[in-house]
Amino acid sequence: MAERKRPTLAVWKFTSCDGCQLSLLDCEDELLAVAGAVDIAYFAEASSTLRPGPYDVSLVEGSITTAADAERIRHVRASSKVVIAIGACATAGGIQALRNFADVGDYISAVYASPEYIRTLATSTPIAAHVKVDLELRGCPINKEELLEVVSALLAGRRPEIADESVCVACKRRGTACVMVAHGTPCLGPVTHAGCGAICPAYGRGCYGCYGPAEQANTAALSAQWRLLGADRRSIHRAFRTFNAAAEPFRRESDAHGDEDHPA
Amino acid sequence: MRSDEAQAEPGEAAAGAGQRAPRRLIARDQLGALIQTLAGSGYAVIGPTVRDGAIVYDEVRGVADLPAGWTDRQEAGRYRLERREDGALFGYAVGPHSWKRFLHPPAELLWRARRTEDGFAVEAAPPSPPRFAFLGVRACELHAIAIQDRVFLGGTYRDTGYAARREGAFVVAVNCGTAGGTCFCASMGTGPGVSAGFDLALTELVGDGGHAFLVEAGSEAGATVLAGLASQPATQAALAAAEAVVEGARAGMGRRMETAGLKELLQSNPEHPRWDDIAARCLACANCTMVCPTCFCTTVSDRTDLAGGEATREKRWDSCFTADFSFIHGGAVRASRRSRYRQWMTHKLAHWIDQFGTSGCVGCGRCITWCPVGIDITEEAAAIRAQATGPGKPEVTHGDA
Numbered sequence: 001m002a003e004r005k006r007p008t009l010a011v012w013k014f015t016s017c018d019g020c021q022l023s024l025l026d027c028e029d030e031l032l033a034v035a036g037a038v039d040i041a042y043f044a045e046a047s048s049t050l051r052p053g054p055y056d057v058s059l060v061e062g063s064i065t066t067a068a069d070a071e072r073i074r075h076v077r078a079s080s081k082v083v084i085a086i087g088a089c090a091t092a093g094g095i096q097a098l099r100n101f102a103d104v105g106d107y108i109s110a111v112y113a114s115p116e117y118i119r120t121l122a123t124s125t126p127i128a129a130h131v132k133v134d135l136e137l138r139g140c141p142i143n144k145e146e147l148l149e150v151v152s153a154l155l156a157g158r159r160p161e162i163a164d165e166s167v168c169v170a171c172k173r174r175g176t177a178c179v180m181v182a183h184g185t186p187c188l189g190p191v192t193h194a195g196c197g198a199i200c201p202a203y204g205r206g207c208y209g210c211y212g213p214a215e216q217a218n219t220a221a222l223s224a225q226w227r228l229l230g231a232d233r234r235s236i237h238r239a240f241r242t243f244n245a246a247a248e249p250f251r252r253e254s255d256a257h258g259d260e261d262h263p264a
Numbered sequence: 265m266r267s268d269e270a271q272a273e274p275g276e277a278a279a280g281a282g283q284r285a286p287r288r289l290i291a292r293d294q295l296g297a298l299i300q301t302l303a304g305s306g307y308a309v310i311g312p313t314v315r316d317g318a319i320v321y322d323e324v325r326g327v328a329d330l331p332a333g334w335t336d337r338q339e340a341g342r343y344r345l346e347r348r349e350d351g352a353l354f355g356y357a358v359g360p361h362s363w364k365r366f367l368h369p370p371a372e373l374l375w376r377a378r379r380t381e382d383g384f385a386v387e388a389a390p391p392s393p394p395r396f397a398f399l400g401v402r403a404c405e406l407h408a409i410a411i412q413d414r415v416f417l418g419g420t421y422r423d424t425g426y427a428a429r430r431e432g433a434f435v436v437a438v439n440c441g442t443a444g445g446t447c448f449c450a451s452m453g454t455g456p457g458v459s460a461g462f463d464l465a466l467t468e469l470v471g472d473g474g475h476a477f478l479v480e481a482g483s484e485a486g487a488t489v490l491a492g493l494a495s496q497p498a499t500q501a502a503l504a505a506a507e508a509v510v511e512g513a514r515a516g517m518g519r520r521m522e523t524a525g526l527k528e529l530l531q532s533n534p535e536h537p538r539w540d541d542i543a544a545r546c547l548a549c550a551n552c553t554m555v556c557p558t559c560f561c562t563t564v565s566d567r568t569d570l571a572g573g574e575a576t577r578e579k580r581w582d583s584c585f586t587a588d589f590s591f592i593h594g595g596a597v598r599a600s601r602r603s604r605y606r607q608w609m610t611h612k613l614a615h616w617i618d619q620f621g622t623s624g625c626v627g628c629g630r631c632i633t634w635c636p637v638g639i640d641i642t643e644e645a646a647a648i649r650a651q652a653t654g655p656g657k658p659e660v661t662h663g664d665a
Contacts, residue, residue, distance in 0.1 A: 033570040148570065156568040165550065165586045168636070172554030173370035173581055177318035177360045180636045182343045190549035190636050204316065215587045216548040216601055225341070225637045 007056035007155070010042035012076050014062025014069050015096055015124060019141040020087035021045045021061050027144050034148070037155055053079030057154060059147075060133075063089040063124045065096060070121070070130055077131035084150060085127040088140035088243040092212050095140075097124040097246035124246070135160065138193050138211040140243035146195055163194055166214045167207050170198035179206055186226045188239060191217035191249070212244035219253035233257045285481045288495035289502055292475040295353065296327040297493055298436070298464075302397040307434055310366055311399035312359070317345055319359040321366070324399065331356065338444040338518070338629065341638025352470045354400055357444025358628050362557035363405055366396050367429050368412060374425075374564070374577045384575075389425060397434040401462065403455030404447075404626040406437060408557035410461055414620050415560050434485060437462035441509040445518035446629030448642055452521060454626040456513035464490060467506040478506045519629060519642045526623075526645065529652055530614040534606065538647045543602035545637055550583035552631035552639075553608060558624045563588070584608050609641060 011021055025046060027034055034040075041051040058080035064070050077083055088094050099107055100123045108115045127133050137146055146162055153160035163169070167189035171178065179185040179201045187206030189198070195211045213219070223236050231239075237257035240250040290298075302309050303325070311324040314331045324330060335348040336356040348355050377386045401409075413430065416423035440449075440456035449455030458465045463486030467478040478498055481487035498506075553559040563582035568575045582589055585604045590597035598604050616624030625641070632640045 030570065037570040037572075149567065152568055152570050155570065156572060158566070158568065161565040161567055163586075164588050165583070166548070168549040168551045169554060169581070169583060169586075172551065175320065175361065175365065175370075177316045177320060178343075178551065178634055178636065181341055181634050182317045182360070184342075187636070190547040190551070214549075216604075218545075218547045218601065221545050221547055221637055 006037065006039040008041040008051075008054075009038040009151075010053065010055040010058045010076075010080065011040075011045065012042075012058055012060045012062075013044070014060065014073065014090070014127075015065040016062030016087065016089040016094065018045060018061070020090075020139075021059075023086075023142050023144040023147055024059070027148060030148055034151065038151065055080045057082045057084065057151075060085050060090050060127050061087055063093045063096060063126060064121070064130055065099075065124045066120050068119075073127060073130050082134045082154065083127070083131065084135045084137060085133045086137045086142050086147065088138065088210065088212060089124075090127045091136040091138055091247075092244040093124040093126050093246035095243050095245070098241065099124055100246050101241070126246075137162070137195075139195050140210040143195050143197065145197075164215055165194045166190055167192045167194050167196070167198050167201070167211070170194045170196070171201050174198055174202060176202045179204060180225070180229070184229050186229050186231045186235075186239070188222070190214075191219050191222050208242065209239070209250065210243055212247045213249040217249040219249050220256070223253060223257065285487065287478050287480045287498040287503065287506075288490060288493075289498050290477050290479055290493050290495045292327070292353075292477070294493045294495070295330075295466075295477060298489070299324060299326055299399065301489055301492055302399075302434060302436075306395055307397035308394045309397045309399055310363075312354070312356075314345065318343060319345070319356055321359075321361040321363065321398075327353065330354075330400075335442060336444060338446045338633045339638070340446065340632050340640045340643075341635055343633050350470050351475065352441070352468055354438045354466075354468050355442050355470075357440070357442060357447055358402055358405065358630060360555055360630070360634055362555070362628075362630070363398055363401060363409060364412065364557050364560075366398070367409065367433070368416070368426055368560060370581045372425055372579045374579055376577075377575045379573045393425065393428045393432065395432040395434075396429065397436065399436045401435050401437045401458075402440055402628075403437070403458045404449040404452075404628040405557055406435070406458055406461040407454040407626040408628070409435075411558045411620065411622060411624065411626070412560055414622075415558075418620070434489075435462045435464075437465040437482075439465065439467040439506065439510050440513040441468055443513045443516035443518060444629055444633070446632040446640075447513075447517050447627065448519035448521050448629060449627035450514050450517045450520075451523065452623065452625060452627035453523075456517075457510040462486070467509055469502060469505050469509070476502070478502055519627075519632065519640070521625070521627060521642045521645060522649065523623070527614040527617050529649055530610045530645075533648055533652055534610075536648050536652070538644060538651070539602050539606050541647075542605050542639065542644055543600065545639055546601045546605045547637060548585045548601045548604055549636060550585040551634050551636060552641075553583040553585060554581060555630040555634045556612075557628060557630070558612075558626065559583075561589070584611075605639075609644065612641075613645065 085091050104122045108118045150160045180187045185206045188209035189207035192207050192209045193211040193214045200207050237254050240254035244250050299309050312319045313322050313329050319331050330353045333351045337344045377384045416426040437458040462482040465480045469476050481490045561582045562579045564579050566577050587596040612624040
């Protein structure tokens with residue numbers, strides 16, 4: 001068989017915790033296969049050898065929170081054939097998008113000893129708000145199996161098999177009894193995108209919504225049910241305001257349940 | 265045994281014309297002997313067991329694995345286990361799992377292909393599926409299995425994986441003695457007593473200090489297994505008690521579906537305002553389709569590995585509540601929750617009859633209990649009927665639409 005030309009891969013970090021990049025290093029058993037299949041040209045987390053572009057594929061972690069970020073992502077886009085945003089920061093703005101609901105100046109004053117050194121934007125925004133993104137891989141953090149599937153699909157020139165369904169479907173395939181129905185535990189699973197393999201309900205916990213809103217997420221109907229299960233407005237507000245707080249359906253639902261400091 | 269065979273020749277093994285096989289009585293401990301016998305014959309014995317606050321179906325190795333003294337309380341969107349005093353082993357209704365999980369599994373590898381020097385070689389699916397013995401199959405579930413038999417085996421294209429699992433299965437049915445709050449098999453004509461499609465059928469007789477099972481063989485294989493158990497002829501009192509058990513369940517149905525004209529009603533009301541009302545509550549989460557014992561839809565995904573040396577084709581449960589399900593060139597045919605719920609409910613209760621000759625609903629109530637927001641198919645059908653434009657006036661409906 002003819003040797004496939006190994007595509008060049010770059011991994012970029014913007015505002016993020018590095019957890020999604022680490023999913024790539026966490027591949028362990030498959031890491032050698034990854035290294036054999038792609039030419040890792042730029043991956044600061046893994047190697048100090050950083051080669052210039054252009055790159056066939058760029059994995060982008062993190063959100064845009066500074067003017068420098070906003071400039072740098074354009075260069076990444078310009079030097080990459082395919083751009084894949086990985087993780088809740090890159091696809092929804094991440095936990096740091098909580099600043100979008102507040103005055104960033106207040107945050108800076110509260111957190112930093114010398115606020116005058118901080119240069120930051122008022123909002124944290126996903127990569128797709130700045131440049132064209134070819135594929136978004138959800139999650140906080142992403143699932144390494146899904147990452148391997150995307151890379152394998154790119155190499156084969158086929159569509160990645162990333163199911164666009166709710167966490168409930170994964171729970172049911174797995175055979176987990178619904179924690180909302182059987183235990184009365186509030187769960188975000190019905191409005192959350194699948195991808196994690198429905199881990200939390202398998203351990204008796206409600207879904208935390210790490211993978212962001214599912215398609216057709218009916219957050220209002222779910223909130224109404226949470227109220228029946230005894231959740232108060234504040235806990236609903238907080239449940240929707242985590243890693244994917246700025247994703248539109250979640251943003252709308254947390255807003256509908258009052259401001260953090262002034263519960264409606 | 266195939267259920268359609270049993271239905272085609274009812275009473276074949278009966279002692280006399282119009283009669284069923286003579287029923288026998290076994291003591292509680294013989295249920296353990298039954299499990300041992302089946303396991304010893306090479307079956308993976310699957311039965312009800314308590315896990316994570318629900319009664320699910322999983323491998324059982326003895327009577328100790330069964331939910332002794334447990335019952336369930338079910339309402340729309342709510343399920344709770346509770347203790348019962350009598351130590352009954354089957355004193356509850358159906359839970360979140362159905363036998364579909366084993367006959368039509370959530371994921372199934374269809375084939376694997378490996379690259380070779382001059383092309384590729386395909387390996388078909390694993391050759392020897394497990395032989396299942398199902399313990400505690402309810403009347404509604406026997407009907408559900410018969411429906412999936414028609415779907416997977418009745419048409420031009422047989423599902424070979426399903427066929428292998430189905431034909432190897434041994435079915436121990438149980439007559440229901442406790443109806444759940446969301447049960448409505450009596451109104452669907454699918455229970456609570458079992459009539460066909462089993463190898464053995466049990467009726468649990470518990471109370472007054474006794475605990476025994478009335479057993480009926482429904483096949484040669486069942487009769488052989490029964491002959492190996494310590495049993496006695498059924499007394500008139502036991503037969504009467506068994507009758508009362510089923511009648512008790514029939515009287516205790518938590519829900520009812522009016523089936524008269526239901527197909528025409530739904531088919532003539534595609535623009536009923538109730539669909540909008542449902543859409544406001546529906547999460548499109550797909551739970552109803554996952555727990556439904558007759559929902560059969562799957563998607564097929566092809567994957568390749570990193571090195572490009574291997575490809576696999578896998579079949580997975582899918583749902584008409586996802587956008588991908590109806591996605592074709594240009595977008596999803598059913599883009600809204602309204603259209604997805606309407607598709608599911610009208611298929612289940614109406615178009616299914618055109619397609620397969622029976623309703624797709626067996627009245628088990630799972631879609632009601634396990635809907636996270638408690639949408640009730642019997643209540644929705646009643647609401648549509650209450651303000652229907654049809655049936656009988658379908659042309660008016662279409663004119664209005």
